[in-house]
Amino acid sequence: MKNLHLLLLLLLSLVLCSCSTSRVILLENNKDTNAIVIKTKSAELVLDETNTYADISSIAAPTAIKKITKEELQQSYGSLIASAPKPPINFLIYFEPSTVVMTSQSQQLFPEVHKAIEERLPCDVNIIGHADSTGSKEYNTELSLKRAKQIEHWLIKQKLDISNISVESYGEEDPLIPTADGVAEPRNRRVEILIR
């Protein structure tokens, strides 16, 4: 009988109040800029300090911003936070001018790339080739595709169980360091490996 009462009460409260509340918490992100803007019909609220939160009600204006301790966070949301997938990681492999030859420094990165993929399986990998602005656009699109294919070739040889590998070529269109046309810039001769 007790249970039945509880159920009735719950139903009653649903009928009486169709309102809802949401709690929004800003967490540590290891980035310089970390903020959110919450907008409701009646107000706007900015959270820009980590481990602060606001309770947003559908009927009242947002309440004050409060702090949440690490212990409280752990207790209420620890399992959710722990179940989050490992964030993606990005590697940059650099090349010698007008070639598909990797710099010796970049060659040393491969064990790390391998490990990062292993830790993230199942995962997708994007390989994006780039070139600096020496030579024609067409030449650079082709060159950066060759660079990307070279990395793809290595990846396939690793026999990791990657779900999807995509290869793209941006040529000279997306420089890391913007330059005038025809400028040799080592940091633009690169392949980006994005592991998701």
Next chain:
Amino acid sequence: MRCIPLLICLLLFSVPVWADDIAIIKSLDGSVKIKRAEQVLIAEKSHNLQSGDILITGKDSHIGVIFHDGSVLTLKENSFLRVNDFEFKPIENKFKFNLKLKKGAALFQSGKIGTLSPESFIFEIPEGTIGIRGTKFLVEVK
């Protein structure tokens, strides 16, 4: 008669036959369903999400996905979230990201859209919207 091939082309390309993959399912616990148009699919690791998918987590369940821009979304048990829209085409400067949490709790860490085009991101909750500036946050709808 000359226009017939053109008509066929128009017909072929005006219907989106192939929906784009927008995210990969990275982690999973318990029972998670994906509602895609009229279909209800059982979520599985390494499978992909599409724009418009609704994620529904059961009791003692969770799902973690990574979008193509590198954003990480994790849903707690008993949650209901719709991926209203997602587009990530940095070379064409096209970005769209709209999520709607109707129930439950979600943890969100923003990726490249958060950096390249934060104004394209909207996270809806029943009471309003959340916008970002390079962010990791958690929402619980009670």
